[in-house]
Amino acid sequence: MSAVDVTIEICGMSGDGTIAAGGLLNGALSAAGFSVLAFDSYPAEIRGFGRCVTRTRAGESEMMALADKTSILISLDDEQSRSRIPFLRDDAVVLFDNRPVVYVGEGQSIAAHLEPKMNPFGIPFGDLAAEVSGARRGRNLTALGALAALFGLPGNAFHGAVKRKFQPKGERVLDANLKCFDAGYQYCRDTFKDRLERISRLGSRDKTGERELLSGNAAISLGALDAGLRLYFGYPITPATPIMEYLAKELPKKGGAVMQMEDEIASIGGVLGSFYAGKRAMTATSGPGFALMTELIAHATVAEIPAVIVDAQRGGPATGLPTKTEQSDLHAAVFGGPGDSARIVLAPTNVSECYYYTARSFGLAEKYQTPVIVLTDFFLDNRVENILPPKNRPEDIENGNVYPDPSKHGVYRRFEDTKTGISPRSIPGTEGFIFRTTGLEHTEEGFPDYSSANHMKMTEKRHRKIEGALTDLPEPVEFSPEGNLDLGVVTWGSTFGAALEAVQRAQGEGLKVGAMKISSIYPYHSDSIRSFMMRCNDILFPELNYEGQLANLIGHLFNKEVLRFNRVTGLPMSATDIYVRIRAIVE
Amino acid sequence: MAEQHFVVIGNGPAGNEAALTLREHAPEARVTIISRERGGCFRPHFLPRFVVGKLAEEDLYLSSAVSYRDKGIKLRSGQEVVSVHPDKRKIILDHKEIISFDGLIIAVGGRPRIPENLMVFGDLMLTLKTVQDAKVWIRKLNETDTVLMIGGDLTSLSFTKQLVDVGKKVCFALNDDAFWPLRFDRYLYNQVAGRLRENGVEVLEYSRIRGMSLLSDGMIEVNTDYEKVRAGLVGAFFGLKPDIAFLARSGLKIDRGILVDEYLHAGFEGVYATGDCAQVFHPDLRDYWVSIGHDNAVALGRTAALNLIGERVRAEPDMACIFDVQGVQVNSSWWMEF
Ligand SMILES: Cc1cc2nc3c(=O)[nH]c(=O)nc-3n(C[C@H](O)[C@H](O)[C@H](O)COP(=O)(O)OP(=O)(O)OC[C@H]3O[C@@H](n4cnc5c(N)ncnc54)[C@H](O)[C@@H]3O)c2cc1C
Numbered sequence: 001m002s003a004v005d006v007t008i009e010i011c012g013m014s015g016d017g018t019i020a021a022g023g024l025l026n027g028a029l030s031a032a033g034f035s036v037l038a039f040d041s042y043p044a045e046i047r048g049f050g051r052c053v054t055r056t057r058a059g060e061s062e063m064m065a066l067a068d069k070t071s072i073l074i075s076l077d078d079e080q081s082r083s084r085i086p087f088l089r090d091d092a093v094v095l096f097d098n099r100p101v102v103y104v105g106e107g108q109s110i111a112a113h114l115e116p117k118m119n120p121f122g123i124p125f126g127d128l129a130a131e132v133s134g135a136r137r138g139r140n141l142t143a144l145g146a147l148a149a150l151f152g153l154p155g156n157a158f159h160g161a162v163k164r165k166f167q168p169k170g171e172r173v174l175d176a177n178l179k180c181f182d183a184g185y186q187y188c189r190d191t192f193k194d195r196l197e198r199i200s201r202l203g204s205r206d207k208t209g210e211r212e213l214l215s216g217n218a219a220i221s222l223g224a225l226d227a228g229l230r231l232y233f234g235y236p237i238t239p240a241t242p243i244m245e246y247l248a249k250e251l252p253k254k255g256g257a258v259m260q261m262e263d264e265i266a267s268i269g270g271v272l273g274s275f276y277a278g279k280r281a282m283t284a285t286s287g288p289g290f291a292l293m294t295e296l297i298a299h300a301t302v303a304e305i306p307a308v309i310v311d312a313q314r315g316g317p318a319t320g321l322p323t324k325t326e327q328s329d330l331h332a333a334v335f336g337g338p339g340d341s342a343r344i345v346l347a348p349t350n351v352s353e354c355y356y357y358t359a360r361s362f363g364l365a366e367k368y369q370t371p372v373i374v375l376t377d378f379f380l381d382n383r384v385e386n387i388l389p390p391k392n393r394p395e396d397i398e399n400g401n402v403y404p405d406p407s408k409h410g411v412y413r414r415f416e417d418t419k420t421g422i423s424p425r426s427i428p429g430t431e432g433f434i435f436r437t438t439g440l441e442h443t444e445e446g447f448p449d450y451s452s453a454n455h456m457k458m459t460e461k462r463h464r465k466i467e468g469a470l471t472d473l474p475e476p477v478e479f480s481p482e483g484n485l486d487l488g489v490v491t492w493g494s495t496f497g498a499a500l501e502a503v504q505r506a507q508g509e510g511l512k513v514g515a516m517k518i519s520s521i522y523p524y525h526s527d528s529i530r531s532f533m534m535r536c537n538d539i540l541f542p543e544l545n546y547e548g549q550l551a552n553l554i555g556h557l558f559n560k561e562v563l564r565f566n567r568v569t570g571l572p573m574s575a576t577d578i579y580v581r582i583r584a585i586v587e
Numbered sequence: 588m589a590e591q592h593f594v595v596i597g598n599g600p601a602g603n604e605a606a607l608t609l610r611e612h613a614p615e616a617r618v619t620i621i622s623r624e625r626g627g628c629f630r631p632h633f634l635p636r637f638v639v640g641k642l643a644e645e646d647l648y649l650s651s652a653v654s655y656r657d658k659g660i661k662l663r664s665g666q667e668v669v670s671v672h673p674d675k676r677k678i679i680l681d682h683k684e685i686i687s688f689d690g691l692i693i694a695v696g697g698r699p700r701i702p703e704n705l706m707v708f709g710d711l712m713l714t715l716k717t718v719q720d721a722k723v724w725i726r727k728l729n730e731t732d733t734v735l736m737i738g739g740d741l742t743s744l745s746f747t748k749q750l751v752d753v754g755k756k757v758c759f760a761l762n763d764d765a766f767w768p769l770r771f772d773r774y775l776y777n778q779v780a781g782r783l784r785e786n787g788v789e790v791l792e793y794s795r796i797r798g799m800s801l802l803s804d805g806m807i808e809v810n811t812d813y814e815k816v817r818a819g820l821v822g823a824f825f826g827l828k829p830d831i832a833f834l835a836r837s838g839l840k841i842d843r844g845i846l847v848d849e850y851l852h853a854g855f856e857g858v859y860a861t862g863d864c865a866q867v868f869h870p871d872l873r874d875y876w877v878s879i880g881h882d883n884a885v886a887l888g889r890t891a892a893l894n895l896i897g898e899r900v901r902a903e904p905d906m907a908c909i910f911d912v913q914g915v916q917v918n919s920s921w922w923m924e925f
Contacts, residue, residue, distance in 0.1 A: 090653070096682070097682075098681060098682035098683065099682075099683060100682075100683055102683075103679070103683045103684070103685050104683060104684050104685070105684070105685055106684060106685065106686045106687065108684065109680075109682050109683070109684040111663065111666055111680070111682050111684065112663070112684060114663075114665075115652075115653070115656070116625075116626065116627065116652030116653060116655055116656070116662040116663075116664040117625075117626065117652040117653060117664075118664075118665075119625060119665060120665045120666065122681060122682045195719065
């Protein structure tokens, strides 16, 4: 465990500036040299009503998961913040507004509900803001000022974050916000002089390179842009919408276009059309939208058309839990759709991988002429991490298309059964390389053919092609000591961070356990997975789904029944829960 | 009958005992303690030993903060009452929360008294009443070996002994107005001065403080009637005075402390005051007495609670001596001289 490892929550009603304050806090902590992982949650239905909570974990070493318990809570609305008390550490510091506009009855202040060991700090957020800016609206900024003063965080890091956010809104707005921050800062410096020693000072850290705050969704968008995305087709759906919003702003600047379609079927149709014509395209959706796309995804499989689809999972089934996280689309991503329609499924585990896997998926889609599904989830899409700025890699920009040999001029067979299963693909309109294409089973020339022998051959060819893609797909990564292990934890997607934290904690306590991260969900690297499993006495799959979907897919590689740890709480996986399960198994 | 709500203000020895007694004797009632201090009930008289490192922080506490939940007492720690309205049976907390009560026990104790002429030097002097104060002492004692004590109350004497014990050089400006609200008589004064000297303390007798300044090297220079003294730390010990300024407009009768009858009743139905903050009527003496001391506080806390739930227990000011100050017997349990 690192020396500094602190989780800060801001909770308010929408309209309180909670999410904005959370963003500023992340920016400031990042500028102060901390590693940051943050995740906001807001009401399920319509923004504008209900509780907003931002959670930021900051520390010295790389933050991989959220912490179970919060060390500092800033309450911008006591009624809402009460619900957060069970998630606070016993000795949490709670900053709240001790000068509400009117007197409140017993129990209406958060102070009424705190446990005795907690540290309440009553600070007149609203009054201070009103004093310096003429309006109580800046309470969120006075609260940040208070936080900075109490924990010795560098004021200039916050000033920088405030400037970046408010400068575009004009000097007056910027000035008011800076004044509010300073008022909270100064107030706490003066008022709590003596109490400051009670709480640990966070200070600032030496930075390891310039870091950039990115959400999973922003990283996906950036990855797509850097890989030369030309067209984006989409239909809004939580949690994928921010990708479309981001690209709507940025893609036209690069000469591309974003089209909002009438539904998800049209969106995937647009993607297939673009790739068919040789242009990189993408769509992003969530479970319900993905379900609509499956027919055309299978079409792309049989017609061997590249496609890039982000499935940002949320709680299911069907409309399910729109603003909650889950990993329950794995079966659908790997198998969804009619027929044997093998495709590539990649699952990033952190924000950085969101960028790199998205960028890489275009070349893969082109080379293997297949849909590539980037499988993320609500938590991964919406969480913010400060990562080393992702670097645009030439291999991701490079055109992945395998064009036909010019010698095939006039005798071109679009679906030629090659050794690798990859049939060189001509772009329509290329003289001498005319071809037919269809969703029906077809011959190497593209003519419909339902004969048994042909269907056997072409199905096998398409699967051979996907299996062959393994060499280009990210290998599983092991986090374990040498030798035999009592337990191996096999993990994927956003759960990986929590699993690794749990495993490292257990390793630190001398337990013989290891972890394996699987990013290429389909096809998967059977050999390396099996050789890891064979070193383990037991294998545990922690997953945010009920059915144990990765366990179902690859559990057969182990020589006995694998163990499962399945959670469908709608919340990110907890490292502590996995750790407790590890201990229970190993002991 | 609706659930009764008993509120205790202050979680010192008196308030803590009052709440426990209420819990024990009124199992159906809701009991809330509101305490400006964070954490559970600590024993102020252990602070000197804590400061010099002879006692761990957890040993200061009579009961841990979390134990109140198990006992069914709501402890609101780190929260302060800013006004009391006994007629309306309401109190208001610093954060503008209004709490209604059926019964109220005020046990707010005392806060360090600084004589008016020394108030201007407040920033240069340390007091010792809370755990937080103690932590400031600990930090600053790490940086210096010389301490000047001014005043001369009971706390300062036991604290001085601890400081000398751990090798600090203590100089003592002994004043005769220190034992507020009691006056030092000549006999007592000489005994104390003599005992301090025996212990290796330099005593500046009857030295009034005229000025104080912080020097560039971090030392504090104190001008007395007769000399200039330099010390790394200056401690002000002029006794405690009831911490009751917030009751000024409550309608409660206040003199040195909150005036209560021999049953600790404060004149409003269901409202009692106890511990160091109460000034208790003695029917035989036809006068009031104040209590200073841990054991007294506990006994008074219990008395107030029993009376609140309908018993008739008199506060009997016949406790044995509480402070044993380096062999000098000082009876602090009921001082009549103001
Ligand atoms: C350093 C020191 C050494 C001592 N040594 C001894 C000794 O050796 N032997 C001995 O018998 N006695 C000793 N005493 C005295 C003894 O500790 C006190 O007499 C005793 O603590 C009084 O108890 P109390 O409950 O009445 O008041 P306190 O202990 O003062 O407790 C009152 C509590 O009420 C709280 N409070 C005050 N106002 C409010 C408000 N408005 N809202 C909410 N909470 C409030 C305060 O924060 C405090 O915690 C010593 C005192 C000190 C400070």
